[in-house]
Amino acid sequence: MKLHLFSPLPFLACVLFVHQNAPKPGPSPLASYSAEWNDAKYLKCNTAANVSYMNDEEKEVIYILNMLRTNPVLFANTVLQKYPDENHQGFLRNIQEYKSLLDTLRKTKPLALLYPDSLCFVSAQCHAISSGKTGYVGHERQTKECKDLYFGECCQYGYKDPLPILMGLLIDQNVPSLGHRYMCIGSYGKIGVSIQPHKVYGTNTVLDFYY
Numbered sequence: 001m002k003l004h005l006f007s008p009l010p011f012l013a014c015v016l017f018v019h020q021n022a023p024k025p026g027p028s029p030l031a032s033y034s035a036e037w038n039d040a041k042y043l044k045c046n047t048a049a050n051v052s053y054m055n056d057e058e059k060e061v062i063y064i065l066n067m068l069r070t071n072p073v074l075f076a077n078t079v080l081q082k083y084p085d086e087n088h089q090g091f092l093r094n095i096q097e098y099k100s101l102l103d104t105l106r107k108t109k110p111l112a113l114l115y116p117d118s119l120c121f122v123s124a125q126c127h128a129i130s131s132g133k134t135g136y137v138g139h140e141r142q143t144k145e146c147k148d149l150y151f152g153e154c155c156q157y158g159y160k161d162p163l164p165i166l167m168g169l170l171i172d173q174n175v176p177s178l179g180h181r182y183m184c185i186g187s188y189g190k191i192g193v194s195i196q197p198h199k200v201y202g203t204n205t206v207l208d209f210y211y
Helices: 008-021 040-045 056-070 072-086 090-094 096-107 118-134 162-171 179-184
Strands: 152-157 190-198 202-210
Touching: 040 056, 056 072, 056 162, 056 190, 072 090, 072 096, 072 162, 090 096, 096 162, 118 152, 118 190, 118 202, 152 162, 152 179, 162 179, 179 202
Parallel strands: none
Antiparallel strands: 152 202, 190 202
């Protein structure tokens, strides 16, 4: 082990300089729903922050989903409770899937974080790109190049921003099994997210999950 010696004053000055110029984390993507989401303990939810293969929106999908998984009750009582009015979708309050999501999250215990996985991302990206080019809707791979490297998959069409993408999957309107919802709050540990243009719906997003 190497031993490095520093004179006290220059070392102190260096520490102060780094501290004063270190970038501060920005506000939480859920801050507009409650200041509680700005608590530093939720920074750990941004597990994809440093990966190079996802863009900012794809990383934010994981960030928000991990915040939900870390505190489902707070998500229900802040984000989900305010979402219909904040996004001019008041009709959501009247649908059964929205009501059941509120009830489910209020009873859900904290879940393990999801971590970005490059193979899940490759799987999601290939499917999102190929589906987008043809206007395909579904899970079947459209080209031989696209491999299904996942144990669970969610596909969402029409939304391009992270929170609406997730809310569409979580509410899962007109999906009797609520399969997308339960996948998002399932026991997976790895995830890949890709958001791509879609010929019919404008945008499609694929979330691939793995244990």
